[in-house]
Amino acid sequence: MRYDVIIIGAGVAGLYAAMNLPKDKKILLINKRETFKCNTFYAQGGVALARDKADIPFHIKDTLEAGAGLCDTDAVNVLSENSRKAIDDLIAHGFEFDRDENDKLLYTKEAAHSCERILHAGGDATGRYLHYFLLQQNRHAMLGDARVVDLLIKDGECYGVTLLEHRERRNIYAKNVIIASGGVGSLFEYHTNAPCISADMQGLCVMKGIALDRMEMLQFHPTVFVNSTNAQKMLLTEALRGEGATMEDENGRRFLFDYDERGELASRDIVSKAMYHYSRKTGLKIYLNFENFDEEYFAHRFPNIYKNLRSLGYKVPQQRVPISPAFHYAIGGIKTDLDAKVPSVKNLYAVGEVASTRVHGANRLASNSLLEGMVFAKRATDDIMKHIDEPKEDMHFKLEDEVMSLKNDKNIKNQLRHIMWENVSIVRTKRGLNDALETINALLNENIGKLLKFRLLTAKEIVTSALKRSESIGVHTIQEEK
Numbered sequence: 252m253r254y255d256v257i258i259i260g261a262g263v264a265g266l267y268a269a270m271n272l273p274k275d276k277k278i279l280l281i282n283k284r285e286t287f288k289c290n291t292f293y294a295q296g297g298v299a300l301a302r303d304k305a306d307i308p309f310h311i312k313d314t315l316e317a318g319a320g321l322c323d324t325d326a327v328n329v330l331s332e333n334s335r336k337a338i339d340d341l342i343a344h345g346f347e348f349d350r351d352e353n354d355k356l357l358y359t360k361e362a363a364h365s366c367e368r369i370l371h372a373g374g375d376a377t378g379r380y381l382h383y384f385l386l387q388q389n390r391h392a393m394l395g396d397a398r399v400v401d402l403l404i405k406d407g408e409c410y411g412v413t414l415l416e417h418r419e420r421r422n423i424y425a426k427n428v429i430i431a432s433g434g435v436g437s438l439f440e441y442h443t444n445a446p447c448i449s450a451d452m453q454g455l456c457v458m459k460g461i462a463l464d465r466m467e468m469l470q471f472h473p474t475v476f477v478n479s480t481n482a483q484k485m486l487l488t489e490a491l492r493g494e495g496a497t498m499e500d501e502n503g504r505r506f507l508f509d510y511d512e513r514g515e516l517a518s519r520d521i522v523s524k525a526m527y528h529y530s531r532k533t534g535l536k537i538y539l540n541f542e543n544f545d546e547e548y549f550a551h552r553f554p555n556i557y558k559n560l561r562s563l564g565y566k567v568p569q570q571r572v573p574i575s576p577a578f579h580y581a582i583g584g585i586k587t588d589l590d591a592k593v594p595s596v597k598n599l600y601a602v603g604e605v606a607s608t609r610v611h612g613a614n615r616l617a618s619n620s621l622l623e624g625m626v627f628a629k630r631a632t633d634d635i636m637k638h639i640d641e642p643k644e645d646m647h648f649k650l651e652d653e654v655m656s657l658k659n660d661k662n663i664k665n666q667l668r669h670i671m672w673e674n675v676s677i678v679r680t681k682r683g684l685n686d687a688l689e690t691i692n693a694l695l696n697e698n699i700g701k702l703l704k705f706r707l708l709t710a711k712e713i714v715t716s717a718l719k720r721s722e723s724i725g726v727h728t729i730q731e732e733k
Contacts, residue, residue, distance in 0.1 A: 254279045255639055257412055257425040259399050259452065262291035263378075264603025264624035265431035266385035270344070271632040276639060278391035279423065281414065283398045283432070284447045286386060287379075290433050290604065291621065293445060294378025295488035295555070296361060297371035299618035300334035307331050309365050314619060317363045317518045318612020319725035321465075326610040329589055330619065330626050337625040338370065346384045348372050361493040361617035363518040369618045375488055375553040381621065398451065400655065400701060402428065402459055402599070403648045409599040410646045420650055426643045427598045427635050429591075431628070434581035434604040435469075437664075438710050440672035441477055442578040443486040452605055454705030456585055457712055461595060464607035465583035466709075467717035467727050470615050471677050472579035473522040474498070474539055476560070476572060482668070484577045487539060487556060489617045492516065494552070495543035498526075499571070500535040520614040520726045523576040527677045537575065541568030576677055580604065580620060582611045582726065583716070591631035598643075600631040613725020656700035663694055663703060667710060675714055678728045688714045 254277045258265045261282040272278050301310040310331045315322050342348070348370045349357045358367040372380040394416070401413035403422060411424035432452040436444025453463055474492065476485040492498070492515040499505050510525035511517035517525075526537055541549060549568045550557045560567045585593060585601040587608055593599040603624040610623055670690055674683035691711045695704065723729050 252423045253277070254423070254425040256427045256429060256635060257281065257423060258429045258431055259412065260289070260431035260433060260603070260605070261286060261386075261393065262289035262431060262433060262603060262624070263381060263385065263621050264628045265429065266382070266389060267625045268429055268431065268602060268628040268632050269391050270385060270388045271629055272391070272635070274390045279425070280389070280391060280393040281397055281399060281412070282393060282395045284396060286393075286395065287382065288445045288447050289382065290436070290445055290448060291378045291382045291624075293443065293486065294381075294621060295375045295486055296490045296618045297359065297369040297377045298338065298381075298621045299361075299364070299369050299616065300338050300622060301331045302358065302366075302368050303335070306366070306368060310334070310368065313363060313365050314610070314616045315612070317614050317616035319520075319614055320612065321609070321724065322612035323609035326589060326608045329630070330610050330623060333626045333629070334622055337622065337629065341381075341384075344388060346372070346381065349374070359490050359493055361489040362513075362516045362522070363616055364493075369490065369493075371490065373554070374551060375490070375555050378621070399432075400455070400653075401651075402455060403646070404459060404596055404599075405646060405648075407595065408597040410648070413648075413650065415655060418655075422648050422650065424646070426639065427600065429628075429631055430585060430599070430601040430605055431603045431624075432605045434584075435709055435713070436578060437482065438668065438671050438706060438713075439578040439676070440482065440668040441475070441484055441575070442482060443472055443475055443484055444578070446483055449706055450709035451702065451705045453584065453712070454708035457708040458704075461593060462586040463584065463712050464586035465609070465716065466713045467720055468582035468611070468613055468725065469578060469675075469713070470519055470580040470582055470726050471523045471576040473519055473526055473576050474574050475577040475579075477575045477577055478573060485559060486579070487572070487574065488553070489519070491539065491541070491553065491556070497540045497543070498522070498574070499538055499540055500529070500533065501538065502535065518614055519617065523677050524728055526576055536573055538571040539574045540571040542571075544568040578672075578676065580615055582613070582615055583607045587627075589630065590634040591627045592634065600635070602628045602631050613727060653701050656702050657698065660700050660703040663697070663699065664706065667691070667694065667706060671710060671713075675710075675717060678730050679717055680730050680732050681718065682732055684714055684718050688718070
């Protein structure tokens with residue numbers, strides 16, 4: 252089986268790449284689980300963009316400031332300058348963002364943005380609407396309930412992938428491979444990601460000698476309802492705070508102003524760390540208060556949050572809700588250039604959360620993620636189309652005899668999640684990181700399946716990257732031991 256392009260992952264980045272590849276080319280999307288199980292589906296807030304030409308410098312400025320000086324300026328320029336084009340392309344294809352009574356696009360504001368520039372759809376269901384729309388637009392073959400377990404690379408060139416499907420493995424060949432598999436959520440005990448986002452491809456890249464970049468940069472979302480037994484926790488979108496929700500302790504005190512003059516509108520890294528330090532210092536629980544919202548507006552603007560919290564017994568917006576930070580987004584990933592190419596391997600690309608374009612620096616600006624997935628997916632497909640018709644040498648790779656999983660792997664996965672949450676989350680210490688590294692190395696020496704090895708290798712890369720960065724910046728906070 253030979254294709255022009257294989258796309259690993261069917262979230263916004265993978266599907267938008269597919270939408271920008273011609274129907275007459277042989278394209279295959281590989282989806283690990285059911286189509287809706289991806290981070291795009293769960294995205295609530297919206298899509299940020301520079302509203303017009305005049306807003307580009309301000310969108311760039313906000314992105315750079317949120318990134319705490321570690322953004323790649325060229326990458327940020329690419330993101331912002333192409334943002335309006337990506338949105339207009341969606342609209343031209345028929346996607347409907349929320350509009351006002353005069354049929355004008357409705358923009359909202361989120362933390363660390365200097366103006367209202369986030370578009371949303373279905374109120375708080377932007378990701379769900381966008382994902383469904385892009386699935387409808389897809390003209391190419393899609394394989395579900397299948398996962399990539401190897402990249403077929405020889406002499407610095409990628410020739411395809413090894414697929415695990417129904418416990419059987421087979422090689423599929425392609426002229427180009429795009430990795431769009433998402434982040435690392437399942438490495439953590441508390442997270443907002445789809446359950447199948449488990450850092451497979453990052454770990455595979457480590458095994459293949461492909462560089463990962465800035466893996467220590469992990470974003471924790473401050474407003475998450477964590478009172479559930481599931482590893483995946485309910486996200487409460489940043490747009491809530493952008494439109495008037497406040498954060499307070501159990502006594503009703505809005506403590507965030509002790510840490511930043513912007514209060515609830517400070518960037519995610521600042522808010523999450525403030526919550527961590529305040530709760531440690533006072534022992535008080537933290538709540539999100541919605542009393543500034545009219546109930547009819549709240550139910551219309553945030554219909555899923557309204558329905559879900561009501562079903563749990565919270566009378567919102569009248570009643571406040573307990574919250575805590577949880578892992579949300581991997582800023583680092585597979586190192587790429589501005590065309591989404593993996594520099595060390597010809598015909599291999601990475602887009603979306605799995606990639607490190609350095610556009611987010613040390614902290615991602617709210618709602619830039621869906622935009623990044625689209626902008627750099629388009630750059631990847633533009634680059635592919637320059638050489639897609641060039642002939643490629645036929646190669647054949649032997650299937651290696653590898654054990655994919657073992658009975659005890661699940662227990663080790665849970666142990667890893669706990670280690671990562673305790674030692675590699677919002678605030679880190681060198682001792683905690685070294686303890687985590689020692690345990691991960693020990694687990695790697697146990698008799699484990701290849702799929703678990705992917706996770707452990709990714710986790711090890713995160714920990715070693717965190718140990719290398721001795722100074723606190725953005726989402727990476729190193730605290731001195733007492």
